[in-house]
Amino acid sequence: MDSLDHGIIDLLRQNARAGYGDIGEVIGLSASAVKRRVDRLVADRVIRGFTIQVDPAVDGLATEAYVELFCRGTVAPDELRRILSGVPEVVDAGTVTGSADAIVHMRSRDIPSLELALEKVRIAPNVDHTRSAIVLSRLIHRQHD
Template identity: 30%
Template sequence: MASEQMAGGADAGGPAPPAPPARPLDAVDQDILRMLQADGRASIRSVAERVHVSRANAYARINRLVEDGVIRGFGARVDHERAGQGTSAYITLKIVQNSWRTVRERLRQLPGAAHIALVGGDFDVLLLVHTPDNRALRELVLTRLQAIPEVLSTRTLLVFEEEDLEPPG
């Protein structure tokens, strides 16, 4: 399977080495990306057949996409509710100027943190979290987030329904 064969090439822990400069992706690379986004467990053979290249060519292309940092890893799409994380929220944060790196490190350690983004606009950081229930969300916001000295304010947007968009194809 692609995920098993490629797993050795991607470092799952620690900072990644600097990626080489971006190269343009051709139509075959784009097709491979779409296929792996839809099914990260696809075998090299099935990828090669679907994009009409040899297995060696498909393997080399996937390796290059991993080495170039285009593919950051392989993973599972999780139904958070079925996994016991039935409450999701986007939390906006205003933070002390020039404290992004410190805040980011603290946010990475939060249980249930799924996505962290430094953004421009009315707030500085957008954080997506998944928690077991509203009580756990309340604890996360009021006890953990607001205890970070560089966090000036938070606003919580409760997610009622969500859907991961599938790549076209």
Template identity: 35%
Template sequence: MHDLDGTDMRILRLLAEDGRRPYSEIGDAVDLTPPAVSDRVSRLREAGVIRGFTIDVDRSQLRSGVPVLVRVEPNPDERAAVNERLRDSEAVEHVFTTAEGDITAYGRLPSESAYEWVEETVGVDRLDGYEVDLVADVDWTPSVRGTEFALDCVQCGNTVTSEGTSARVGGELRHFCCPTCETRFEERYEQLEEGV
């Protein structure tokens, strides 16, 4: 699969709204039979466009705590450790890292001081600075609208267009921008398999 057509995008939008939506309902919306929808979803999963189906839990219904945004500026050599500590915290729901390496986390912190929580969870010695903002409302709406999907060539990283190729290598479907990259990847894979 190289290009996603309008039907694929509509299927993705419907699944983003409700990942448990029956294929018969999706088929009615996109004018396909349920088996045809199933085939398209399978191809989207195999291509890596769909990585899995998940649930959207309203965590405010499950636990107490104060909703906050925590923005941290980690020391450059501590970015990975800070990111991992935030991701591992049960209080944190989402972690975002900017291109500059700053990290923003959303979570519901225990009612004690949020600043104390940051100091205990992350460690201020790992940070150049941080701030905590109280969140008044959260509206998390995952969407595929306005998104263009592009597969990357596993050999060189270029975008795979309709001129690209796909091949099953090592049991996985791989995508390539051109036949040359496909050949190079397969040769390298065979060498690694042989232990050269």
């Protein structure tokens, strides 16, 4: 990959619907050259798909929380993945350094449904307790996937 490929990817991250001609104007290539490069990036699996981002509130998931998860003893990441995979309100999670074992990002319809989802996590045998912070307003969101 060269700087032109990186430029194409950056522009597609901003707008996956950008036209090849529009991209070419910005990075200094013809539309056909941009198309060839995008086709190669797709074939090489550098670009794995084109998608849209929809406001979660449209899907009825306006309530958002970040949850610290604390476990009893040592729990393998695969076990945490198994526990959290069974809770559809979990949209992202990762093991972390510090006192918590994991940070979990949850989305739900409302506070009562968030509380039910948290209870599903809390009753798992290896979970000791959780500490939650409900998001009041989103300040910055960058998509890097």
